[in-house]
Amino acid sequence: MKRAGHTEASVDLARLAGLYPAGVICEIQNPDGSMARLPELIEYAKVHNLKIISIADLISYRLEHERLIAREAIADLPTEFGHFKIYAYRHTLDNSEHVAIVKGDPAQFCSQPVLVRMHSECLTGDAIGSLRCDCRMQLQAALKMIDSAGLGVVVYLRQEGRGIGLVNKLKAYSLQDMGLDTVEANEHLGFPADLRNYGMGAQILNDLGVCQMRLITNNPRKIAGLKGYGLEVVDRVPLLIEATSYNSNYLSVKAEKLGHWMLQTYLMTIALQWQDEPRTVTEWYKRLENLRLLAKTYNLLLQEEVRPVAKAVFGDSALIVHLGFEQPLVGNPDWYQHTDHPYTNAIAQILDTVALSPNLKQLEFIISPGSDPLIGLQVQLDRQTFSLTEQPSSVCDHLQTQIIYSFVDSTPCKRSLA
Numbered sequence: 001m002k003r004a005g006h007t008e009a010s011v012d013l014a015r016l017a018g019l020y021p022a023g024v025i026c027e028i029q030n031p032d033g034s035m036a037r038l039p040e041l042i043e044y045a046k047v048h049n050l051k052i053i054s055i056a057d058l059i060s061y062r063l064e065h066e067r068l069i070a071r072e073a074i075a076d077l078p079t080e081f082g083h084f085k086i087y088a089y090r091h092t093l094d095n096s097e098h099v100a101i102v103k104g105d106p107a108q109f110c111s112q113p114v115l116v117r118m119h120s121e122c123l124t125g126d127a128i129g130s131l132r133c134d135c136r137m138q139l140q141a142a143l144k145m146i147d148s149a150g151l152g153v154v155v156y157l158r159q160e161g162r163g164i165g166l167v168n169k170l171k172a173y174s175l176q177d178m179g180l181d182t183v184e185a186n187e188h189l190g191f192p193a194d195l196r197n198y199g200m201g202a203q204i205l206n207d208l209g210v211c212q213m214r215l216i217t218n219n220p221r222k223i224a225g226l227k228g229y230g231l232e233v234v235d236r237v238p239l240l241i242e243a244t245s246y247n248s249n250y251l252s253v254k255a256e257k258l259g260h261w262m263l264q265t266y267l268m269t270i271a272l273q274w275q276d277e278p279r280t281v282t283e284w285y286k287r288l289e290n291l292r293l294l295a296k297t298y299n300l301l302l303q304e305e306v307r308p309v310a311k312a313v314f315g316d317s318a319l320i321v322h323l324g325f326e327q328p329l330v331g332n333p334d335w336y337q338h339t340d341h342p343y344t345n346a347i348a349q350i351l352d353t354v355a356l357s358p359n360l361k362q363l364e365f366i367i368s369p370g371s372d373p374l375i376g377l378q379v380q381l382d383r384q385t386f387s388l389t390e391q392p393s394s395v396c397d398h399l400q401t402q403i404i405y406s407f408v409d410s411t412p413c414k415r416s417l418a
Helices: 006-016 038-047 055-065 106-111 123-127 135-149 166-177 182-188 199-207 220-229 248-257 281-297 308-314 342-355
Strands: 069-079 082-091 097-103 114-120 152-157 212-216 232-237 265-274 301-304 319-325 360-370 382-387 403-408
Touching (some): 006 055, 069 199, 082 135, 114 135, 123 135, 135 152, 135 281, 152 199, 265 308, 265 342, 281 301, 281 342, 308 319, 342 360
Parallel strands (some): 114 152, 212 232, 382 403
Antiparallel strands (some): 069 082, 082 097, 265 319, 265 360, 301 319, 360 403
């Protein structure tokens, strides 16, 4: 139950049959040399009169008949991100301890999709604030998102260093200081790139009554790792963290070698300010989530921007986001010069929709040919100013890079005299 794999399944089958817990596995190929998947294997079993079950069937049986976790405590957990309940669990096989940080009533979880984050422990990032990774930023962002949604779970799993442990992680850091990347360092120490498993987390979610989830992740392995446990992932919510001089190589390696989904193509950066600025973290993330859902309708990814250079360009009070894709740019980088280009049409419609937001004071945006627009900025950016009574799409027939298009509410503000 630690990993939903064929090796573990073969041993489990032998044990459940009352036999010695060992098995022999082999791979069956199709006539063209490709690996046979479940549909082909079902046909193969019919032809040769063989019995067949899936790993998901085996896990479902064990989950129904075995319980490998024990819930040991529940307590209130007020945090700077909102008020939660914290559930303590113990693994009955290895005695390891894990927690679930819960928002809302678990009795309601099975009736609707629940926002879920599977977070693996990172002492250096989560507790000490290390800038070498994005773990702390991801944990904090997930808590803010779940508090804003009013319903959700962060499962905090004790598997430090992608499963290799704290001391080995620090050894890997030493190797990275000598020039290896995060994957090469793990492999140099004799470990796979990622040793984490999500079986314990899946059982915790089952205990809390979660049936369907909106999984907060950039990691495709988490989605695959949860599907065999009776859990349905109905939506993948990206959790994109800004690169810094300390973690930029780490984030690039996660995208290139571990398959993590990251923003690789930048089309537009938007900065928004309201007459009624959000007063709480929850209000701020609710507006951010609304923007994410709007971008998603046009198949675009949204990433919040918090680097100092962005605040210098757009102002401290602005909510700044990038829109783009997880994949490298497909097509010409001069897409913005063509009014009939799908990207141009999409951003025009998004801008016009955002401009109608209640109490919007200022909307600014800058166009990018695909690369990060905040790298290589001109010393003196040109800023073209318009009234918010005009539709932002009106400038989309002559877009240029290195220009800030600024739409400002020209309505006079009413001020009371003391």
